[in-house]
Amino acid sequence: MHEASNGTGKSPSDRISKLVEDIPRSGIRDFFELVQSKGDVISLGVGEPDFATPWHIREAMIFSLEKGQTSYTSNLGMPQLRDLISDYVDDFFDVRYDPNSEVIVTVGVSEALDLVFRALLDPGDEVIYHEPCYVSYSPSVVMAHGKAVAVATRPEDDFSLRASDVEAAITDRTKVVMINFPTNPTGATQPREELEKIARLIVERDLLCITDEIYSELRYDKNDPEVEDHLCIATLPGMRERTILLHGFSKAYAMTGLRLGYACAPAPIVEAMMKIHQYSMLCAPITSQVAAIEALENGAPMVEEMRRSYEGRRNLFLSRIEEIGLPCFRPGGAFYAFPDIRKTGLTSSEFAFGLLEAENVAVVPGTAFGECGEGFVRCCYATAENKLRQALDGIERFVARAI
Amino acid sequence: MSSHDEIDPLLRLLQKDARQNATTLAALSGGDAAGIETQLRVWEEDGTILGYHAVIDTDKAGSRNVRAHIEVDLTPERGGGFDRLAARIARFDEVAECFLMSGSYDLLVVVEGADLRQVASFVAEKLSTIDGVQATSTSFQLKGYKQNGFLTDLETEDERLAVTP
Numbered sequence: 001m002h003e004a005s006n007g008t009g010k011s012p013s014d015r016i017s018k019l020v021e022d023i024p025r026s027g028i029r030d031f032f033e034l035v036q037s038k039g040d041v042i043s044l045g046v047g048e049p050d051f052a053t054p055w056h057i058r059e060a061m062i063f064s065l066e067k068g069q070t071s072y073t074s075n076l077g078m079p080q081l082r083d084l085i086s087d088y089v090d091d092f093f094d095v096r097y098d099p100n101s102e103v104i105v106t107v108g109v110s111e112a113l114d115l116v117f118r119a120l121l122d123p124g125d126e127v128i129y130h131e132p133c134y135v136s137y138s139p140s141v142v143m144a145h146g147k148a149v150a151v152a153t154r155p156e157d158d159f160s161l162r163a164s165d166v167e168a169a170i171t172d173r174t175k176v177v178m179i180n181f182p183t184n185p186t187g188a189t190q191p192r193e194e195l196e197k198i199a200r201l202i203v204e205r206d207l208l209c210i211t212d213e214i215y216s217e218l219r220y221d222k223n224d225p226e227v228e229d230h231l232c233i234a235t236l237p238g239m240r241e242r243t244i245l246l247h248g249f250s251k252a253y254a255m256t257g258l259r260l261g262y263a264c265a266p267a268p269i270v271e272a273m274m275k276i277h278q279y280s281m282l283c284a285p286i287t288s289q290v291a292a293i294e295a296l297e298n299g300a301p302m303v304e305e306m307r308r309s310y311e312g313r314r315n316l317f318l319s320r321i322e323e324i325g326l327p328c329f330r331p332g333g334a335f336y337a338f339p340d341i342r343k344t345g346l347t348s349s350e351f352a353f354g355l356l357e358a359e360n361v362a363v364v365p366g367t368a369f370g371e372c373g374e375g376f377v378r379c380c381y382a383t384a385e386n387k388l389r390q391a392l393d394g395i396e397r398f399v400a401r402a403i
Numbered sequence: 404m405s406s407h408d409e410i411d412p413l414l415r416l417l418q419k420d421a422r423q424n425a426t427t428l429a430a431l432s433g434g435d436a437a438g439i440e441t442q443l444r445v446w447e448e449d450g451t452i453l454g455y456h457a458v459i460d461t462d463k464a465g466s467r468n469v470r471a472h473i474e475v476d477l478t479p480e481r482g483g484g485f486d487r488l489a490a491r492i493a494r495f496d497e498v499a500e501c502f503l504m505s506g507s508y509d510l511l512v513v514v515e516g517a518d519l520r521q522v523a524s525f526v527a528e529k530l531s532t533i534d535g536v537q538a539t540s541t542s543f544q545l546k547g548y549k550q551n552g553f554l555t556d557l558e559t560e561d562e563r564l565a566v567t568p
Contacts, residue, residue: 032566045566135568184568308412312431319430362565384561385420385431 023139027368031352035362042391043362044379047184049254049335051309053291054302057253060294061287069286075278076270077105077262078289084296085262089247093213093232095240097264104270104277105292107284109214109248109261110136111277116210116244116263117144119272125175127210130161131370132338134184134212147173152372155340158329159188163197170205177202179233180212182219185369185378186338187331189219192228196236203238210244214261215334217252217303220311227332234264241266251334252303253295258288310335310381313388317381320392324399335382338366342375344402351377354402359394413439414452418552421455458551470499470515470544471522473530474508476537485509488535497525508540519543 035041052058076082082099090096097103106112113136117127123145129137131150141148151169153159166177177198181190202209211233221227234243248261263273283289314331321328321339328339341351348365355361366373381388413432416423425436425443432439446452461468477488485503489510493501500513512530516522522541531539547555 026568028566028568032564035565041565043565046563047567048563050561050563312433315433316427316430319426364566368568385423385427387561389427 019143019145023142026135028135028364031362031364031368034353035356038356038360041356041360041362042383042387042394044381044383044388044391045362045364046380046382048256048382049251049306050382050384051254051306053253053255053258054295054299056298056302057255057291057294061291064287064290069290071286073283073286073289075274075283076103077284078286078293081105081289081293081296084293085264088296089245089264092216093234093245095232095234095245095264097245098267101267102264102270104263104273105284105289106248106261106263106277107281108250108259109212109246111259111281111284112246112248112261112263112273113137113140113210113212114143115273115276116246116265116269117141117146118276119269120144120176120208121146124173126171126173127176127178128166128169128174129178130180130183132159132183132185132366132373132376133180133369135369137178137180146175149174150370152370153186153188154372155329155376159183159186159338160190160194161198163194163201166198167201170201170207174205174207176208176210178210178212180214182215182331182333184215184334185336185364185366185373187334187336188329188338189228189230189332192231195231195233199233199236199239202242206242208242208244209233209239210246213245213247214251216247218307218310218335219333220307220314221330221332230333244269249292249295252306253299254306255288255291255295258285258291260284260288260292313381313383313385316385317379317388317392320389321379321395324392324396325403326395326399335380337379337381338373338376339379340375341377341399344399346402348374348377351402355395355398358401359398361391361394361398363395413442414446417452417455458553460547460555462547462555468515468517469519469522470513471526471541472544473512473514473526474540475510475512475530476539477509478535478537479509480535488533491533492530495525495529497522497529 035043035045082103085103086097086099106115117140121144124147126147126149127141128149128151130153138148149169151165153161161179181188216230219230234240234245244263244265246263249255317337318328318330326339326341328337331337344351346354348367352363352365355363363377363379366376366378413428416428416431425439428439429436477485479485480487489501489503492498492512497514497516498512499515502511504511514522514525516525526539526541530536
């Protein structure tokens with residue numbers, strides 16, 4: 001957008017870097033603004049838990065502030081926290097990282113993502129990732145001067161990632177394959193067999209792998225023998241030396257606003273990330289690191305309680321959406337459902353805007369997460385039961401009129 | 404309130420909202436609606452579920468009733484301890500709640516009356532006169548902040564941004 005010069009030089013909007021200018025406007029942002037302008041909307045468009053951070057964690061933060069714990073920490077993160085992270089990752093994901101050289105604490109997984117791309121990518125290096133996906137993946141690659149190569153996942157695969165699709169996207173510039181399961185926005189989980197194929201492919205072609213594990217604790221149907229346990233790609237043969245494991249506290253511990261995440265990777269990669277982090281952030285906020293320590297030491301029971309609560313609401317959502325007649329595959333993790341709205345004949349945008357207008361219910365168009373999200377909408381079920389029911393009633397009325 | 408205790412999750416769901424129907428309860432707890440109906444009947448029969456009631460903010464409902472907490476000292480009885488006396492006191496309609504307590508007194512009795520005078524006369528005429536009641540100490544509830552797990556009058560709005568990625 002270029003405004004006319006008033007004769008005293010270029011306007012601010014003419015001075016933005018080409019790289020940033022070219023990043024498309026967030027698909028979610030327009031919808032967000034519309035929702036904000038309407039009062040009294042029941043929103044299933046949220047991307048965070050509806051729990052406050054558990055009290056024992058908040059209390060630990062408050063206590064640390066009372067004690068005056070407000071200074072910088074080591075760039076890599078407080079040593080005690082890195083020790084706990086190393087133990088946790090070993091316990092939960094079954095892969096061991098040295099807390100002194102292979103773990104870095106970041107300002108959310110978002111920062112870790114930014115660091116890893118800036119540390120790894122030379123201009124033109126390609127990163128393969130799967131869509132529909134979290135809105136910041138592709139822009140983060142672009143901002144690091146890389147090329148983001150999207151692989152579409154398919155409804156018939158319940159949006160899991162096919163190794164053959166990854167293979168078809170590999171070029172001689174491909175440097176990294178990035179995965180995120182359970183996935184935002186679909187709630188998809190990745191079958192073991194395909195994950196193993198993708199790992200073998202990555203090893204064969206000597207690529208790197210980034211795995212965003214942010215929703216890994218939030219998996220459901222654990223008593224169902226047909227449902228596989230979570231498998232971290234870093235544990236597969238040949239993968240540990242080429243994988244960057246990203247994780248954080250936002251979703252499992254309801255610490256979204258506290259901005260605390262981490263990356264585990266071979267020492268040279270962490271060292272490179274640290275080079276950037278030490279100058280750009282210096283360290284993650286100390287109070288949030290204190291929160292993370294408390295979370296890892298004592299947070300497991302609350303995580304389980306929250307997980308069970310999400311699972312109940314997922315089941316409620318799915319049974320109602322089935323009654324309403326919209327196909328929706330059973331999401332194995334995260335707190336999103338991705339119903340198929342194609343039978344209404346509306347596009348994702350038309351559905352979302354129409355539903356908002358007619359029933360004051362907000363869901364996010366699937367296209368905000370990639371073109372292959374067309375025909376779907378993302379519904380967050382991390383919402384109070386009565387609000388969920390009201391929202392579903394609104395969806396039911398809207399769908400009945402549309403079909 | 405952490406509920407990773409021994410109590411059946413279904414009972415916890417009912418405590419939060421007893422008006423949820425069996426289908427909703429089934430979806431939330433992973434059971435089936437018919438099985439849940441049966442379980443509820445069993446619990447109602449054996450007294451695990453004592454009853455269902457709406458938790459009301461009495462101020463908002465326009466009530467001018469007073470609620471008093473009475474600390475009662477009892478003489479324990481041979482062969483029965485405090486049970487017989489406590490049961491007798493609990494049976495009064497005016498008594499809303501009644502608990503045996505550790506500490507400096509024996510029985511906590513919560514009484515509701517139309518006004519201060521009515522409560523005072525209950526204590527003086529009906530409670531203190533019971534053989535075995537040694538002493539009573541009455542204090543009056545002034546303002547409610549939370550009851551049965553429900554906050555009254557405090558902000559409980561969902562403060563999250565309406566749409567986030």
